[in-house]
Every structure is written in C-alpha cells, then in structure tokens.
Amino acid sequence: MRILIIEDDRESADYLVKAFREVGYIADLAGDGEEGLSMAESGDYDVLVVDRMLPKRDGLSLIGALRDKGNRTPVLILSALGQVDDRIKGLRAGGDDYLPKPYSFAELLARVEVLSRRNVGPAEETTYRVGDLELDRLSHRVARGKDELTLQPREFRLLEYLMKHAGQVVTRTMLLENVWDYHFDPQTNVIDVHISRLRSKIDKGFERPLLHTIRGAGYMIRDGIR
Amino acid sequence: MTAFGKLIRTTAFRLTLVYLFLFALFAASLLAYFAWNTRRMITEQITTTVSAEVSEISEIYGRRGLRGLFFTIENRALRPGANLYLVTTPTGQAIAGNVGSLAPGVMGTEGWSETAYRRLDEQDNAYHRALVNVTQLSGGFRLLIGRDLEERRRLFGIVAKAAQWSILVVVVLGIAGGIFVARRVLQRIDAMTGTAQRIMAGDLSDRLPVGRSGDELDRLASNLNAMLERIEALMVGLKEVSDNIAHDLKTPLTRLRNRAEEALAKSGCEADYRAALERTIEESDGLIRTFNALLMIARAESGQARGNMDNFDAADVAEGIHELYEPLAEDGGLTLRLKTISTPLHGNRELISQALANLVENAIKYGKPDEPKSAEKGAVISLDAKQILIEARREGDQVLLSVTDRGPGIPEGERKHAMERFVRLDTSRSQPGSGLGLSLASAVATLHGGELRLGDAHPGLVATLVLPARASDRLAAPTADVPQKVA
Numbered sequence: 183m184r185i186l187i188i189e190d191d192r193e194s195a196d197y198l199v200k201a202f203r204e205v206g207y208i209a210d211l212a213g214d215g216e217e218g219l220s221m222a223e224s225g226d227y228d229v230l231v232v233d234r235m236l237p238k239r240d241g242l243s244l245i246g247a248l249r250d251k252g253n254r255t256p257v258l259i260l261s262a263l264g265q266v267d268d269r270i271k272g273l274r275a276g277g278d279d280y281l282p283k284p285y286s287f288a289e290l291l292a293r294v295e296v297l298s299r300r301n302v303g304p305a306e307e308t309t310y311r312v313g314d315l316e317l318d319r320l321s322h323r324v325a326r327g328k329d330e331l332t333l334q335p336r337e338f339r340l341l342e343y344l345m346k347h348a349g350q351v352v353t354r355t356m357l358l359e360n361v362w363d364y365h366f367d368p369q370t371n372v373i374d375v376h377i378s379r380l381r382s383k384i385d386k387g388f389e390r391p392l393l394h395t396i397r398g399a400g401y402m403i404r405d406g407i408r
Numbered sequence: 409m410t411a412f413g414k415l416i417r418t419t420a421f422r423l424t425l426v427y428l429f430l431f432a433l434f435a436a437s438l439l440a441y442f443a444w445n446t447r448r449m450i451t452e453q454i455t456t457t458v459s460a461e462v463s464e465i466s467e468i469y470g471r472r473g474l475r476g477l478f479f480t481i482e483n484r485a486l487r488p489g490a491n492l493y494l495v496t497t498p499t500g501q502a503i504a505g506n507v508g509s510l511a512p513g514v515m516g517t518e519g520w521s522e523t524a525y526r527r528l529d530e531q532d533n534a535y536h537r538a539l540v541n542v543t544q545l546s547g548g549f550r551l552l553i554g555r556d557l558e559e560r561r562r563l564f565g566i567v568a569k570a571a572q573w574s575i576l577v578v579v580v581l582g583i584a585g586g587i588f589v590a591r592r593v594l595q596r597i598d599a600m601t602g603t604a605q606r607i608m609a610g611d612l613s614d615r616l617p618v619g620r621s622g623d624e625l626d627r628l629a630s631n632l633n634a635m636l637e638r639i640e641a642l643m644v645g646l647k648e649v650s651d652n653i654a655h656d657l658k659t660p661l662t663r664l665r666n667r668a669e670e671a672l673a674k675s676g677c678e679a680d681y682r683a684a685l686e687r688t689i690e691e692s693d694g695l696i697r698t699f700n701a702l703l704m705i706a707r708a709e710s711g712q713a714r715g716n717m718d719n720f721d722a723a724d725v726a727e728g729i730h731e732l733y734e735p736l737a738e739d740g741g742l743t744l745r746l747k748t749i750s751t752p753l754h755g756n757r758e759l760i761s762q763a764l765a766n767l768v769e770n771a772i773k774y775g776k777p778d779e780p781k782s783a784e785k786g787a788v789i790s791l792d793a794k795q796i797l798i799e800a801r802r803e804g805d806q807v808l809l810s811v812t813d814r815g816p817g818i819p820e821g822e823r824k825h826a827m828e829r830f831v832r833l834d835t836s837r838s839q840p841g842s843g844l845g846l847s848l849a850s851a852v853a854t855l856h857g858g859e860l861r862l863g864d865a866h867p868g869l870v871a872t873l874v875l876p877a878r879a880s881d882r883l884a885a886p887t888a889d890v891p892q893k894v895a
Contacts, residue, residue: 282700286689286693362728362732364732364761365758366704366758366761366762367701368732370773372735375736375739376732379735398686
C-alpha cells in the first residue's frame with residue numbers, strides 16, 4: 183500500500199513515515215499544501231493522510247482541489263480540532279475519515295487500512311464469510327457451520343461491520359462511529375461489553391475463535407489460521 | 409473636536425432642531441389660519457351691518473324723501489366712531505355725509521368695493537382704507553355707506569407681532585432645550601465611555617452607571633451590564649478552568665513522568681519496560697479524554713457548538729443511548745429500563761446524546777443501592793432497587809430527558825457543586841472518572857437554553873436534562889449565571 187502523508191510538523195511526519203514503513207507500507211511525505219497537492223495528483227497513492235492546518239494551502243482546500251479534478255483517492259484528515267462540527271466540515275470538504283489529534287498510531291493504521299480497502303475493494307457483497315461464519319446481508323441470517331445464530335439488530339450490524347473489514351483491525355472508536363453513529367468518547371468500556379456479548383454468541387462453544395482482541399488497538403475478525 | 413462641536417453633533421441636538429423647525433412651521437400655519445379667519449369674520453360683520461343700514465336708509469328716503477335722507481345722514485355722520493356716509497346728486501355733487509374725499513370712480517360703481525378715503529374733519533393727507541357700498545337711489549341720487557378697515561388692519565398687526573414673538577421664543581427655548589438635553593445625553597455617554605475604557609483596561613468588575621428613569625439609555629446600560637456580567641462570569645469560569653486544569657491535569661502528568669523516570673532508572677527486563685510503557689499510554693489516553701471533555705464543555709458554554717442544530721425525536725436519542733448502555737448496565741448487575749414518548753426536539757443531537765450518555769454512565773457507576781432494598785414507600789417512580797430508568801417526555805413547552813437510579817443520590821446541598829468541573833463528590837472518589845460528566849451535561853443543557861436538574865428520586869438520584877421544545881427560539885440569550893468558585 184502506498185500512503186502519502188501531508189503534514190508540516192517534521193517530527194510527527196517522520197514518526198508516521200517510519201511507523202508505516204515498519205508495518206510494510208510505502209509512505210511518502212509532503213511538507214506543505216502545494217507540494218502535497220502536486221504529489222497526490224501525480225503519484226499513485228492508495229490513501230492520503232492530510233493534516234488540516236498546512237502552510238501554503240490548508241488541508242480542506244487541498245482536498246477540495248483534488249476532488250474537483252476527479253481524484254477519488256481516500257483521504258484521512260488529521261486535525262487538532264477534534265470537535266463534532268470540525269469533523270463534519272472536514273467530511274463535507276471531501277474527506278473520507280477524520281481523526282483528531284492526538285491519536286494513537288494503532289487507530290490511524292486501522293483507519294488507513296479500512297480506507298485503502300474501500301478504494302480497491304469489490305462492490306458490496308451480499309454475503310460475508312469468515313471461516314465457517316456466514317452473514318447474509320439481505321436476509322439478515324447469520325450462521326456458524328450448521329448452527330443458525332440469533333442476533334439482536336445491533337449485534338448484527340456490529341458483526342456486519344467487523345466482517346466487512348475481516349482481517350483488519352477495527353478500533354473501538356471506529357465501531358462507535360460506524361455502528362452506533364456516535365462521535366463522542368464514552369468514559370467507560372461500553373463497546374467491549376457489546377463485543378463480549380457478540381463473542382459469546384459467535385465463538386462460544388466453537389473450537390476456533392474468530393473474533394480477536396488486538397491489544398492496544400481494537401478488534402479483528404478473522405479465521406484463526408492465517 | 410471642541411465641546412460645542414461635540415454638542416451639536418449629538419443625535420439629541422439634531423433631533424431638537426428638526427422638532428423645532430416642525431413646531432415653528434406648525435405655529436406659523438396656526439396663526440395664519442387664525443388671522444385669515446378673523447379677517448373673513450370682520451369683513452362679514454361689516455357687510456352685514458352696512459347692508460342693514462343701506463336698506464334702512466333707503467326705506468327712510470322712500471318714506472320721507474330727500475329731506476328725511478339728508479337729516480338722517482347728517483345726524484348719523486356726526487356720531488363718534490360713525491360709519492362713512494355720502495350722498496351725491498345725479499351730477500355727482502356731495503350733499504351730505506362725513507366723507508371729505510374718495511378715490512376717483514368709487515361713486516360710479518354700484519355695490520361693494522374697498523377704497524381709500526378721507527374724512528371731512530381730517531387733514532388733507534389723512535387717508536384710510538374702508539369697505540364701502542354704493543347704492544343708486546331713485547331720482548339719480550347715490551348713497552355710499554362704508555366702514556373703516558383700521559380695526560382689521562390693527563388686528564392683523566397684532567397677529568403678525570404675536571407670530572414673530574412666538575416663533576422667536578420657540579426657537580430660543582428649543583435651542584436651549586436641545587443643548588440641555590444633548591449635554592445631558594453627552595454626559596451620560598461620556599460616563600459610559602469612561603467606564604468602558606476602564607473595563608477595557610482590565611477592571612472587569614466595573615459597571616456602567618444606570619439611572620433611575622428607566623429610559624432607553626438606562627435600558628442600554630443595564631443590558632450592557634448584563635453582558636459584562638456574562639463576560640466576567642466566562643472569565644471567572646476560564647480562570648477556574650485553568651486553575652483546575654493546572655491541578656487536575658498536572659497530577660496525572662506528574663504520575664506519568666514519575667513512571668517513565670522510574671522505568672528508566674530501573675534496569676529492568678523488556679517486560680518491565682513494556683508494562684511501564686503500556687501504563688504510560690493508558691495514562692495519556694485518560695489525559696486526552698479529560699482534555700477533550702474540557703474542550704467540549706468550553707465550546708458548549710461559549711455557544712460555539714450551535715452549528716449542526718437539527719430536528720429529531722428525543723425518544724430516539726433515549727432509545728439509542730439505552731441500546732448502547734444496556735449490556736454495560738447488565739454487566740454491573742443493573743437493569744436499564746426505557747420509557748419514552750415521541751417528542752420532537754430541535755438541537756445538537758450529538759451533544760444531547762453525549763449528555764444523556766454521561767448521565768447514564770454516572771447512574772451505572774454510582775447508582776447501585778447501598779444494600780439491596782426495595783424502593784421506599786411514596787417513591788415517585790416505581791423502580792426496583794437495581795433498575796435505572798431512562799425517560800423521554802414532554803412537559804408543557806419543555807422536553808425532559810431524565811435518568812433515575814436507586815443509588816445513594818446526592819444530598820441537596822451538594823447538587824449544584826456536583827455539576828461543576830472536576831468536582832468529584834467524596835463518595836465517588838474511589839471510582840474512575842474525570843469529574844466532568846455532569847458539567848458537560850449541564851453545559852449542553854445551557855447551550856440549548858435549558859438546564860440540568862438534579863433531584864431526589866426517594867431514594868436515588870434523578871438527573872434531568874430540561875430542554876425547551878423549540879430550543880432555537882431561545883438560543884439568543886444565554887442566562888448569565890455566575891459559576892460558583894470551587895474551594
């Protein structure tokens with residue numbers, strides 16, 4: 183995966199480039215808005231990570247210019263302005279995801295991976311499969327092996343989101359945003375409780391667990407052997 | 409600018425000039441109307457008397473002939489202040505009367521005319537004006553009866569003089585009044601400006617002088633004072649927040665630093681380092697959360713989060729939060745109950761959801777009864793000891809979103825205190841949390857023109873977000889309640 187990081191703070195930019203390279207991705211760096219725009223236009227990137235406040239051209243106008251030229255590369259906006267209205271402004275400007283600073287790299291990585299998949303992934307499938315777990319999005323049926331599972335509507339949506347991003351880490355915040363559509367930060371482990379309920383339904387009594395907790399990051403659904 | 413220049417530039421003075429002009433115009437037209445009417449009345453009176461006399465004398469002439477006419481005229485002409493009389497022969501010779509001379513041609517025209525004349529007993533050049541009537545009598549004689557117009561002229565003179573004086577007095581008094589009013593206004597404005605400058609120089613506790621008349625300037629001053637009150641409250645709040653941040657953020661930062669230092673000093677194995685780093689990340693995550701909550705409160709309190717207002721159903725918000733927290737409550741051995749009535753609401757959905765989430769989190773954390781016992785008699789809401797109730801309903805023009813628990817509650821005296829930033833009541837110190845949940849909920853309610861109400865659920869706590877049904881109508885004026893200082 184090729185990632186372009188457009189960030190003017192040298193230290194955090196270098197940290198990001200290094201961290202992305204360590205997990206095996208190609209990461210390039212642009213130090214200001216103009217440079218970032220020309221690199222984003224010429225380079226063949228899978229995801230752009232754009233800081234909102236940049237010299238020469240600010241992040242939102244950069245995204246606007248890209249979108250105007252028909253460039254659909256997924257963009258993740260990084261911003262010190264973490265509030266709800268700023269997030270909405272960012273998404274309206276053409277961003278695909280928004281992450282307030284300070285962030286953890288695990289959160290950023292998980293979101294970038296989901297975004298890159300969105301770009302190249304096939305059209306929405308009607309059935310998701312992970313190991314012997316099967317979820318039919320049309321009939322809302324979930325089955326593990328031969329057993330039919332009964333899920334609450336919200337549990338179904340939670341599982342659907344996890345399976346859509348099977349093999350990828352999804353963070354608690356991502357779940358709260360995408361499954362519940364809340365953008366605030368609960369002070370309690372409310373998501374963990376939902377996950378453990380779901381886990382008890384899909385993994386309990388089965389030899390091989392599919393829903394894994396990724397320490398310090400979030401959750402991932404995948405077939406045990408990989 | 410000179411003091412006088414400043415004075416005549418005031419709105420009060422300019423308004424005075426306009427009024428002055430209008431009033432003078434009004435007075436002048438009133439006098440003109442009066443004069444014209446009087447003149448008409450006098451003329452009418454003259455014509456009536458003269459006409460009566462003409463017919464009387466014609467009748468005498470008809471009855472007693474020329475001789476009778478002659479004596480009557482001569483007799484009447486000699487009375488003091490008499491009318492004008494003149495009788496002429498067919499050849500135009502005067503034979504009786506008191507008129508010495510007339511403008512030429514007057515005797516030739518029958519009927520009414522205005523003319524200059526001289527009395528017989530007066531000097532040659534003492535001409536006056538008169539209104540006269542000339543009648544043709546039988547036998548070619550002509551009779552002139554008229555009345556002097558001196559009275560009318562004098563009256564006119566009086567009116568004209570009155571007009572001059574009154575307009576002069578109006579102008580002088582008006583300008584003096586204008587200067588007086590303008591100076592008064594100017595003095596008050598100068599006082600306000602002075603106060604404003606002192607306030608800008610840093611003395612936020614100063615207030616504008618408010619008079620007792622309750623006029624527009626007083627209302628303006630008291631409104632500005634209310635604004636200053638609000639600004640001061642915000643400043644005090646800001647100072648309080650920075651003090652609290654200094655205290656409540658420095659403590660975990662110190663802990664963080666100590667741990668890092670300790671890990672560095674101890675030459676431990678990799679596992680030790682790892683554990684220390686993990687704790688460091690955890691601690692900094694907590695710090696970030698606290699920081700975000702603080703920013704959110706600050707934005708809600710300053711009214712910046714007023715964008716993104718839309719219409720939605722309060723029941724949906726309650727259901728969403730119920731759905732999110734229901735498993736968590738169950739894990740804590742509590743049941744989350746829901747009771748909603750569809751209630752339209754206008755506001756920031758995200759913020760209201762978060763406020764309600766905070767109330768539910770609090771109820772889950774602190775809402776466990778001390779010892780399992782069922783609700784006291786006379787409990788307002790029938791709720792089992794281990795239940796928490798989320799409720800959405802409408803009451804008059806208010807939308808109520810409330811969370812009721814059966815925990816120990818908050819004593820009445822501590823409720824206001826509990827809503828302040830970073831305040832953690834003694835009973836909750838042992839629990840994790842930032843102490844910002846209730847302040848955020850309260851700030852969100854205030855933003856929408858409502859309030860957070862903490863009450864007694866006998867036993868337990870009922871926390872209610874009271875929001876106006878049409879929050880948008882009341883967004884204009886946030887109430888200026890001064891936050892209490894945290895000891």
